[in-house]
Amino acid sequence: MDCFQYREGALWTEEVAATTLAEQYGTPLYVYSQDTLLQHYERIHTAFAALDPMICYAVKSCSNIHICRLFAERGSGFDVVSGGELYRVLQAGADPARVVFAGVGKTEREIEEALAAGIGRFNAESVSELEQVNGIATRMGRAAHVDLRVNPDVDAKTHAYTTTGRKENKFGVAIEQAPSVFDRFRDSVGLKLRGIHLHIGSPVNDVQSYVASIERGLALIDTLRHGGHPIDTLDIGGGFGAFYEGHEAPSAQDYANVIVPLLRDRGLRIIMEPGRSITANAGLLLTRVLHVKQAGTRRFVIVDAAMTELIRPALYGAYHFVWPAVAAQHVPETRAAQQPFADLVASDVVGPVCESGDFLAKERGLPPGIEAGDLIAVFSAGAYAMAMASQYNSRPRPAEVLVDGQTSRVIRRRESYADLIATELDANAAVTSATAS
Numbered sequence: 001m002d003c004f005q006y007r008e009g010a011l012w013t014e015e016v017a018a019t020t021l022a023e024q025y026g027t028p029l030y031v032y033s034q035d036t037l038l039q040h041y042e043r044i045h046t047a048f049a050a051l052d053p054m055i056c057y058a059v060k061s062c063s064n065i066h067i068c069r070l071f072a073e074r075g076s077g078f079d080v081v082s083g084g085e086l087y088r089v090l091q092a093g094a095d096p097a098r099v100v101f102a103g104v105g106k107t108e109r110e111i112e113e114a115l116a117a118g119i120g121r122f123n124a125e126s127v128s129e130l131e132q133v134n135g136i137a138t139r140m141g142r143a144a145h146v147d148l149r150v151n152p153d154v155d156a157k158t159h160a161y162t163t164t165g166r167k168e169n170k171f172g173v174a175i176e177q178a179p180s181v182f183d184r185f186r187d188s189v190g191l192k193l194r195g196i197h198l199h200i201g202s203p204v205n206d207v208q209s210y211v212a213s214i215e216r217g218l219a220l221i222d223t224l225r226h227g228g229h230p231i232d233t234l235d236i237g238g239g240f241g242a243f244y245e246g247h248e249a250p251s252a253q254d255y256a257n258v259i260v261p262l263l264r265d266r267g268l269r270i271i272m273e274p275g276r277s278i279t280a281n282a283g284l285l286l287t288r289v290l291h292v293k294q295a296g297t298r299r300f301v302i303v304d305a306a307m308t309e310l311i312r313p314a315l316y317g318a319y320h321f322v323w324p325a326v327a328a329q330h331v332p333e334t335r336a337a338q339q340p341f342a343d344l345v346a347s348d349v350v351g352p353v354c355e356s357g358d359f360l361a362k363e364r365g366l367p368p369g370i371e372a373g374d375l376i377a378v379f380s381a382g383a384y385a386m387a388m389a390s391q392y393n394s395r396p397r398p399a400e401v402l403v404d405g406q407t408s409r410v411i412r413r414r415e416s417y418a419d420l421i422a423t424e425l426d427a428n429a430a431v432t433s434a435t436a437s
């Protein structure tokens with residue numbers, strides 16, 4: 001599942017010890033395994049080969065340019081959700097024709113930039129947006145390839161904040177309304193509306209949710225084709241799961257086993273947008289213990305990483321397995337089973353930020369004898385982790401390191417105090433007068 005392994009009680013990333021990385025680069029530190037990233041990408045590629053899909057890595061899950069470049073070099077496309085992400089992947093060497101641009105609120109500038117760059121496809125989410133893209137593209141003398149995001153009204157059984165395929169959320173157009181939307185833009189010169197896009201949430205560990213959503217999508221495509229629309233593309237989105245608590249997520253092959261038969265020989269180009277399933281288990285966060293404090297029956301392990309480095313526990317109540325990087329005790333068999341037991345101590349792992357919601361792990365059984373200076377690993381922290389880091393409390397964002405076999409390299413330097421104020425000092429140079437016209 002990943003290349004982070006305990007050997008004789010010590011954690012290794014591929015062939016580099018966690019303690020070495022922490023000493024060399026400091027903490028808090030994001031560590032990625034290149035081998036794991038590439039293996040996860042390859043597994044999807046292989047499992048879905050029969051469909052020859054365009055795989056568009058979801059940049060928002062882990063957006064480091066060096067990681068994007070790894071995928072670009074292997075021919076991956078990219079799923080971007082902002083002008084900033086588009087900029088990033090173009091800098092990483094992406095083929096613009098293999099970029100898809102999603103999001104409910106694209107600005108005029110973002111649409112112009114994407115058209116100018118010659119991106120492959122837009123995923124449009126509303127009639128208003130289609131009008132906007134049509135207008136801009138017509139003005140620029142282009143025709144944008146657009147897929148309409150439809151909302152199949154499938155419950156992906158994930159967290160309320162991460163489900164996106166229900167009727168009552170902001171994403172996409174209700175599936176019943178799609179035919180009239182296609183009719184409306186049939187003759188638009190600035191648009192080639194030729195496909196549909198489905199993305200029902202994340203993580204979706206229930207393969208049947210994909211079956212339900214794709215079957216609805218295919219029925220819609222039949223209706224549209226019957227109505228004379230030359231539909232050639234189906235984008236099935238992302239959302240494949242990852243391992244947080246154990247082996248809860250289906251493998252790429254498990255997803256493929258149900259999805260591939262549905263989509264073979266349909267005369268459709270298939271696009272996929274995996275993010276988490278590639279990156280989540282390819283990264284971890286190393287953090288150093290600052291203090292240990294007993295409060296009643298609770299042991300608080302105060303570490304140098306916080307919600308600023310990893311907000312998922314605070315934001316979604318997300319579960320991340322934590323364990324000392326060096327421990328005499330065996331790592332629990334299943335990562336979820338960290339309930340206090342026998343020789344472990346009930347602990348909360350918390351950060352220094354001034355918020356009660358600032359925790360990385362709650363009520364976990366951790367080895368006794370943890371003390372200041374010890375190193376703790378927070379697992380499954382490759383997706384929606386560093387990508388969501390902030391400078392709240394004026395905390396410089398951490399460094400990111402990529403491990404490849406016996407070597408490691410910094411792929412994002414640790415921010416300095418000067419970085420914290422740099423953009424504020426720049427602002428001083430451009431005082432705007434309210435009276436200037």
Ligand SMILES: *Cc1c(COP(=O)(O)O)cnc(C)c1O
Nearest residue numbers: 058199202238239273274275276
């Ligand atoms: C976030 C997102 C993805 C990636 O989801 P994962 O769960 O990381 O695979 C793909 N497509 C769209 C439209 C998204 O918003």
